[in-house]
Amino acid sequence: MDIFLQQILNGLVLGSIYALIALGYTMVYGIMGLINFAHGEVVMLGAMVTITIVNALVNAGVSLPGPVILAIGLFVAIPACMLVGFTIERIAYRPLRGAPRLAPLITAIGLSISLQQIAILIWGRNYIPFPPILNQDVVTFFGASITKLQIFIIVLCLLIMTGLLVMVEKTKLGRAMRATSQNPSVASLMGVNVNSIISATFVIGSGLGAVAGVMVATNYDQAHYYMGYLIGMKAFTAAVLGGIGNLGGAVLGGILLGIIESLGAGYIGDLTGGFLGSNYQDVFAFVVLILVLIFRPSGLLGEKLADRA
Amino acid sequence: MTTNTSTRGKMALFIGCAVLMAVAPFVIGSVLGNSWVRIVDFALLYIMLALGLNIVVGFAGLLDMGYIAFYAVGAYTYALLSSPQFGLHLPFYVTIPLGAICAACFGLLLGTPVLRLKGDYLAIVTLGFGEIIRIFMNNLNQPINITNGPQGVNLIDPIHLGDVTLGKTMQIGSLNLPVVYLHYYLFLILSVLVVILASRLQHSRIGRAWVALREDDIAAASMGINIRNIKLLAFALGALSGGVAGGLFASFQGFISPESFGLMESIMILAMVVLGGMGHIPGVVLGAVVLTVAPEILRDTIGPLQMNTFGRMIVDPENARQLLFGLALVVMMLVRPAGMWPSKRRALEFSDAKAKARAQKG
Numbered sequence: 030m031d032i033f034l035q036q037i038l039n040g041l042v043l044g045s046i047y048a049l050i051a052l053g054y055t056m057v058y059g060i061m062g063l064i065n066f067a068h069g070e071v072v073m074l075g076a077m078v079t080i081t082i083v084n085a086l087v088n089a090g091v092s093l094p095g096p097v098i099l100a101i102g103l104f105v106a107i108p109a110c111m112l113v114g115f116t117i118e119r120i121a122y123r124p125l126r127g128a129p130r131l132a133p134l135i136t137a138i139g140l141s142i143s144l145q146q147i148a149i150l151i152w153g154r155n156y157i158p159f160p161p162i163l164n165q166d167v168v169t170f171f172g173a174s175i176t177k178l179q180i181f182i183i184v185l186c187l188l189i190m191t192g193l194l195v196m197v198e199k200t201k202l203g204r205a206m207r208a209t210s211q212n213p214s215v216a217s218l219m220g221v222n223v224n225s226i227i228s229a230t231f232v233i234g235s236g237l238g239a240v241a242g243v244m245v246a247t248n249y250d251q252a253h254y255y256m257g258y259l260i261g262m263k264a265f266t267a268a269v270l271g272g273i274g275n276l277g278g279a280v281l282g283g284i285l286l287g288i289i290e291s292l293g294a295g296y297i298g299d300l301t302g303g304f305l306g307s308n309y310q311d312v313f314a315f316v317v318l319i320l321v322l323i324f325r326p327s328g329l330l331g332e333k334l335a336d337r338a
Numbered sequence: 339m340t341t342n343t344s345t346r347g348k349m350a351l352f353i354g355c356a357v358l359m360a361v362a363p364f365v366i367g368s369v370l371g372n373s374w375v376r377i378v379d380f381a382l383l384y385i386m387l388a389l390g391l392n393i394v395v396g397f398a399g400l401l402d403m404g405y406i407a408f409y410a411v412g413a414y415t416y417a418l419l420s421s422p423q424f425g426l427h428l429p430f431y432v433t434i435p436l437g438a439i440c441a442a443c444f445g446l447l448l449g450t451p452v453l454r455l456k457g458d459y460l461a462i463v464t465l466g467f468g469e470i471i472r473i474f475m476n477n478l479n480q481p482i483n484i485t486n487g488p489q490g491v492n493l494i495d496p497i498h499l500g501d502v503t504l505g506k507t508m509q510i511g512s513l514n515l516p517v518v519y520l521h522y523y524l525f526l527i528l529s530v531l532v533v534i535l536a537s538r539l540q541h542s543r544i545g546r547a548w549v550a551l552r553e554d555d556i557a558a559a560s561m562g563i564n565i566r567n568i569k570l571l572a573f574a575l576g577a578l579s580g581g582v583a584g585g586l587f588a589s590f591q592g593f594i595s596p597e598s599f600g601l602m603e604s605i606m607i608l609a610m611v612v613l614g615g616m617g618h619i620p621g622v623v624l625g626a627v628v629l630t631v632a633p634e635i636l637r638d639t640i641g642p643l644q645m646n647t648f649g650r651m652i653v654d655p656e657n658a659r660q661l662l663f664g665l666a667l668v669v670m671m672l673v674r675p676a677g678m679w680p681s682k683r684r685a686l687e688f689s690d691a692k693a694k695a696r697a698q699k700g
Binding site for chain 1: 401451452454455457458459461462463465466467469470473474477480601602605608609612616653654657658660661663664665666667668670671672675687688
């Protein structure tokens with residue numbers, strides 16, 4: 030039973046990170062009807078920039094408490110990623126609005142490759158370790174253990190997601206976003222500046238991506254130029270699972286996917302009599318993705334999107 | 339009379355091309371060295387792959403980002419059936435068709451569940467499918483060793499028939515034919531065959547059905563086209579070509595590992611189709627040749643260029659090559675979204691879309 034609880038906890042940590050990234054995908058999809066293939070790279074850059082800043086501060090002998098150093102890193106990484114997200118939209122998506130769907134897809138893939146290569150240029154091909162500045166105390170309950178850091182990750186994710194939902198529902202910007210996602214031309218007739226709303230969507234999504242990237246880096250104690258691809262794919266799966274375009278759905282999908290994945294990795298060995306091991310963990314996300322798209326393409330909370338699916 | 343001269347002209351062009359193709363390896367080999375003949379061999383393999391993917395993406399308009407999986411299936415079928423891995427050494431006329439059929443079955447396996455999906459969704463699911471195949475090949479070395487995992491399969495037999503083998507330099511009279519030349523001729527014949535098949539398909543009833551499907555599936559269905567069958571046929575035929583190319587790749591390399599079948603390869607082949615000119619066979623062939631040869635030229639020039647200008651390596655050539663590839667994708671799509679050599683129909687579609695976008699803006 031404690032293994033079960035342990036896997037659920039691990040899944041919850043993983044899932045809340047997925048949810049944060051999935052929000053970026055789902056916001057862009059909701060507004061433009063396009064999948065931002067370069068979003069995973071934004072997550073990677075967030076992690077890389079933060080690690081660089083943190084390392085620089087630690088090496089310079091700054092004697093601040095760990096969380097403060099991390100926060101400084103984050104305050105550099107978030108604007109940097111927002112800028113990258115803004116640029117992605119400007120280069121890859123805006124000039125091709127109205128073009129056949131394949132064109133922005135290819136530009137996004139091209140940008141994604143370019144960003145990875147730029148990351149190699151700056152940080153090299155090796156894994157970059159996250160310096161041990163954070164409290165790794167473990168809390169145990171009912172036989173399962175979780176670090177304080179992981180609890181913090183879950184709480185922070187929930188806070189950010191609540192904040193985002195409130196923003197979209199209550200503020201003027203949020204109302205403009207919802208209007209644009211329903212009908213861009215009518216929204217622009219009502220005085221909404223559609224271009225800046227789309228930019229804002231990319232910027233907010235990228236900011237969330239940066240935070241998620243840092244969480245991944247602290248949770249696994251490392252970052253790598255290629256980390257964005259897999260985590261991006263999984264977060265996208267989470268967004269589809271919850272119903273793409275639906276913010277609450279992205280959160281639900283992320284947490285569900287995290288739990289499915291860690292339960293799957295924990296039990297696949299027993300279920301298949303040792304034939305398949307936990308090295309198949311990465312298959313689960315893809316299998317879930319394919320199953321959802323076949324049986325419920327609109328996702329758990331999504332509306333019917335007859336033409337898009 | 340005019341038809342007579344034009345057929346004669348065509349005949350002359352055809353013979354000219356054939357002679358040019360026949361002497362090409364000797365010219366390239368003596369001027370640039372045999373390593374370039376090898377690159378041309380790969381270009382021919384990529385032509386087969388790109389034309390296979392073109393059936394799915396270009397003709398039928400189904401965006402497949404996991405196409406490399408079929409290449410992998412073909413390659414692994416050949417490798418497992420004619421290498422010391424299982425001690426089997428079946429002849430190529432069994433393994434290559436078998437690989438192609440296996441790949442086509444995988445094509446149906448992928449095609450059936452995604453029948454209802456379109457556009458980006460289809461892209462993501464096919465991408466996931468490609469990854470699943472790769473993860474399995476990477477991990478199927480335990481508990482029963484089937485694929486030998488990340489180490490890959492080694493010592494794969496070259497294509498041979500009796501005493502004649504493509505794995506050794508062949509001597510005909512005073513003419514020496516190295517391995518890469520022999521494969522050149524084999525690949526050339528097969529890729530010409532694929533070109534002919536693809537163009538016959540394109541102009542057949544099936545090809546027109548694919549165009550109808552690509553343009554508007556609902557209208558196509560109401561015209562009496564069986565959407566399900568025609569989609570599955572596109573997946574299966576595309577995969578078939580990929581499977582053949584995979585088998586040839588395994589026999590040519592003598593070694594395969596899951597690393598050769600990553601996402602980057604899928605993107606590369608998709609880029610050949612898209613940058614060449616989707617749905618246009620000469621364009622796709624051009625795309626395959628350019629995207630195989632250009633990186634090799636870059637590989638040979640980026641390093642020396644830096645040494646000459648800066649006196650040291652500033653950017654790793656491999657890194658610079660990939661970066662340029664990524665940027666080239668972006669720039670090409672912004673400047674020439676229809677590709678280098680688009681078909682007339684496609685070019686019109688893109689200019690239509692542009693005009694529409696402009697009308698919306700203004």
